[in-house]
């Protein structure tokens with residue numbers, strides 16, 4: 001039976017599905033519940049229907065996306081967009097509002113341009129990290145993408161979610177330059193300099209004349225992005241993949257302070273990732289050891305060989321001055337694609353892989369559920385140690401094991417802890433999600449909030465942003481109501497509900 005969204009009648013949904021089919025063709029409309037299972041959030045309880053979609057549409061052009069939005073308005077049917085829909089641990093492809101129709105952009109997957117001189121690409125939403133990497137290689141290999149740890153996601157979806165990678169271009173939202181967006185009324189907007197027909201700076205200058213609207217479409221429900229410029233890095237002469245290893249919170253605080261100094265003076269321009277609980281054996285294979293006390297920091301250096309040697313000498317001297325810290329590197333010629341053999345070496349070189357989903361490494365094999373808790377705070381040793389210890393103590397209180405990932409930007413630290421569970425086990429899954437709510441409240445008490453969250457907790461996280469009697473939420477709702485008066489785009493995304501659903505769903 002079709003899942004009808006709250007606020008929509010079954011008859012209106014049927015009419016909308018018929019109109020979508022007339023517009024896109026029957027092959028591009030998936031309504032069969034068994035076929036829709038592919039788009040579930042894989043990390044919710046296996047039998048749950050809480051975030052089921054009613055259908056999925058596969059448009060192939062901007063014009064088709066515009067037609068879909070107009071039909072949705074006509075019948076009052078909510079849409080939920082994804083690009084690749086691999087947003088696993090933050091909801092996968094599933095809609096926040098049960099019964100929404102998914103707009104699946106996987107078939108809009110062309111790399112529209114690679115500009116080697118100016119180091120950018122223009123991509124459609126379905127372009128995966130694997131596809132971007134291949135396109136840059138085909139264009140001569142002089143450009144490297146920053147990539148997240150898994151290669152199957154999309155450049156646009158990940159960047160709109162403020163996703164992260166590990167090169168100097170690792171803050172992916174900042175690489176977006178010039179979006180093309182279908183607005184909730186079906187009209188088309190180009191952001192930045194692209195707002196002028198034929199403007200030649202569309203993908204190279206990030207601002208506009210007057211206000212810049214690109215940020216309105218990040219983690220929001222105000223438009224559907226149909227292509228975007230995306231900045232990439234120029235291939236350096238040499239690349240060094242580096243690690244520091246140490247044990248205990250005392251060393252952690254000192255290493256964080258040292259890395260911040262090295263980032264602020266631009267000795268290290270990559271974005272370091274520190275881990276506890278994820279180890280690498282002598283063959284480069286990863287394994288989980290959630291009870292372990294060992295930390296590893298990975299980071300990278302890029303540039304001319306002499307520069308990389310000089311930077312490494314400074315890094316080594318600074319980090320080795322901290323008792324118990326071991327530092328090592330492996331250096332590669334930048335044209336060497338096979339030398340970077342393990343995941344850390346590849347990901348910091350922009351070579352995508354899927355190693356982190358290796359079922360052999362995960363406690364419940366292929367079905368293993370992950371829940372990431374991702375608060376952000378300042379990048380100082382004292383602050384980092386305090387919140388890492390608090391988070392760990394909360395997991396212990398709940399009886400959940402976790403691995404810590406600590407992602408450093410020059411001024412901020414993203415504390416991304418992951419707990420693993422078996423989504424076939426309802427009680428265990430519920431306990432992990434309930435525990436997360438507790439984590440949100442406990443860290444809010446000391447001024448921390450997640451930068452990104454899962455479907456279950458969007459309202460709770462939005463609730464923490466209460467300054468000025470929820471001034472931010474009220475502004476978001478005002479914009480939502482003005483742009484999307486029928487409330488059809490992703491109701492509830494990031495805790496932003498359209499007027500018609502604000503009394504609860």
Ligand SMILES: Cc1cc2nc3c(=O)[nH]c(=O)nc-3n(C[C@H](O)[C@H](O)[C@H](O)COP(=O)(O)OP(=O)(O)OC[C@H]3O[C@@H](n4cnc5c(N)ncnc54)[C@H](O)[C@@H]3O)c2cc1C
Nearest residue numbers: 083084085086087088148149153154157158163164224225
């Ligand atoms: C083991 C593991 C490792 C991970 N490592 C990382 C990591 O290193 N870095 C990282 O950032 N994440 C990481 N993630 C989280 C997640 O898997 C990735 O961010 C992934 O790239 C997101 O999926 P996607 O790119 O397919 O985005 P999508 O699922 O396509 O999109 C994400 C969201 O963005 C919005 N959206 C998408 N496309 C559009 C559009 N065209 N218009 C308007 N809105 C849109 C929607 O709200 C959608 O739900 C990891 C997850 C796991 C399980």
